[in-house]
Amino acid sequence: MPKTINKDSPLPTIDNRFSRFLFYLLLLVIAWLPLPYGSKPEWAMGILQLGVFMLSALWLAGYGFGHLSVTPAFRKGLPVFVGLVLVAFWVWVQSLPLPAGIVQQLSPVAWSVQAEAAGVLNLPVPEYLFLSLDPFASQVHASLSLAYALLFAMVLLLVSDSRRLRMIAWLFVIAGTFQALFGTLSTLSGAEISLFGPKEVGRGVATGTFVNRNNFSGCLEMTLAVGMGLLLAQLNDRKANSWHEFWRQTLKTLMSSKVILRTGIAIMVVGLVMGRSRMGNTAFFSSLMITGILYVICRKKLTRGVIILFVSLFVIDTVIVSQWFGLEEVVQRLERTSVQTESRSDVNPQTLGAIGDFSITGSGAGSFYTTLPQYNDGTWRGFFDLAHNDFLQFPLEFGVPVSGLLAFWH
Template sequence: MEIYSFFMLVSLIWIHKETVLERLKPFRIPIILFSIFVVWVWVQQLALPVSVIELVSPNSYALFKSAEVGYGMTISVDSTQTKTSLLKSASYLCVFISCLLLITTPSRAKQVMLCFLLAGVWQATYGSFEALSGLSRSLVFDLPVKNIATGTFVYRNHYANFLVLCLSMSVGYLVSTLETRSLPTNRARLRSILTTLLNGKALVRVCLAIMVIALVMSRSRMGNSSFFIAMTITGLLGLYLIKNKTRGLTFLIISMFVIDIFILSAWFGLDKVQERLVATSLEQESRDEVVRDALPLLGDFAVTGSGMGSFYGIFPSYQSENIRLFYDHAHNDYLQFAIEAGIPASALLFALVAMCLYFAIRAMRVRADSIMRGVAFGCTMAILSAAIHMTVDFPLQAPANATYFTTILALSLLCTKVKRESRRRRSKRHNAEGHLWL
């Protein structure tokens, strides 16, 4: 993934070498924020003079001294893991910039949403099949199979978050296909319904149902909660912000709740998710104790961080005796980023995400193009769901999720920048899509 992302960006810069700076100029602030973070991760793993380490990161210096390391000290307490994180972070930056260079028209944005849809359906179909098939070992990692869907992921919460990201963009795709004007007669409404059945919207709705079933079968409490909370918030925002909206948007939002929650999900284990939510208590869960024990880490490494990827190695020396499990992550991405990168560097990333969310919400209000409005809807829903999920888990530690989330951030910035296609070009695209669906 890293090699491909590096090669892709270098190729794009070479192809557009005369216009690349002009193309990226509207996005210079987000790119700078992202780039500074990556540069800081690079600095964390550099071998620096002992006097510099003692000055900028006294706690890292103390740890190296206790291990009798007299030279080659780094800000990171685990430079090997930080180098790995550096490669991943640089890869995500390359994906981010590549998306900004490639997605230049609404039709391309729509193709990206279709990629999310196809990836989500594939994972949902495979995960559901594996959970229902009665197999004893998984086909991908040869792990024990339970009656819980995990797809090609090891951790079910990563699987659930991936599905939520794909679901969000798929809902955005469906929003982009809705009528942009009210239909005056019953005949016109009937014609619209028949068109919906013929041009692929019904198939998309079936795909959404398949993903919701798999999401429920993952038994992920926060995965399911974040999806439905984000869908509710985004739906209300869409009803309030989108101009010239029709009954289709309202019907879509209501149908997502009625069909997915009360009918489809009830058949595939929503009651089990509810049981897990009800049974959840602070006495049974140790994640809150992990957060509690990790807070001193934040105090010790607030400015420079302990080094990206170092949490699993340094946390055991801080955890209390009543935590008997091994935690390689903080189960709170906000806290883990702040511990590993430091509060200033983490603030840059959070500012980037907040900026992308603002542009997505703004695009729902100002954009007249139905495709970009659907992209804005999907991006808003995806960012909100990830923000909710990150409070109790670590969804962005999985490269697949982080890559898809990075693509969504790029799409959010493009919502207000990509120009509307001409009527002639849009007509050709609609005809091509109609033939493709048929």
């Protein structure tokens, strides 16, 4: 298959029917990913992994037959991809049965916990033990980590020109707009449903197709950022020389995709506010201000289009639209937040203590809910399957060396 030059990109790429088919399949996988509760349930993880593994296998087959090529973007991102694969391999090693002596040398606390469990059952210490305190959860996370690494690779390999980049960016905007519309209408109508059944938690606030409003807000923060990027890329700073040209440009703008994009951004802001997430809203509005300042500094000029865009975001979205949908409730939640009134228990000190015991090999990916109860000093109650702090959970579950590498690659 000869190489062709895409008019949107100066780089030579192989663009054929098979490549386009795989790209559309990639769009389908990305569109599906947030719908079943953020692909967190195990059945949803299985569907996601099946889609990614199938897509990767098809790409390898196409590459083997000469229908596809390795893109420059993948070559540049190869160190990160290799690092992600190595992390998935390490998580798989955590779930393997290893000789008890090796486990004792690498992770004395993991050996002690499993040996004590055997003693409680009046059994001898098994010949083979695990570095992970929850081997099954680590197996699931190893497979999921590999799937995400391959998804990262597929994006670099299949988004090969500016046209495809715009398409995947629009997919993010459409997905975010759908999440915001679905979550907002579900809450305002009183139906309180998720995509696959009634909402079990988070009633009274928008959660979209997610279980947790913070996950919902995190999704909207990402899609809003992509939407803002698309909008900035479409700004026209050329001044009109006459009223006739001004009205012509205005009419052209109203009939363009800018209006659809701007409407989608407004809907996502409403959904973000309806989620009532304190950190979600704080992160978005603060990042909006910081990004605006950095954009002006990098461009070294403040154009009329940029001024209109950011003023409209603050005035229309923040002051007008968001006020109708409960921005003041988010502000009140922030004002009431303090160490004394915060209902969420603080398990950071216990997590830090656990990191010291599993600093080299980690307690096993997905084992936080298994590991934490051993460090309960009576200062907190309840069930924690997550630390609500990635900077603590990653070192605990993966080990400090692997977490350091992850931080370096990011």
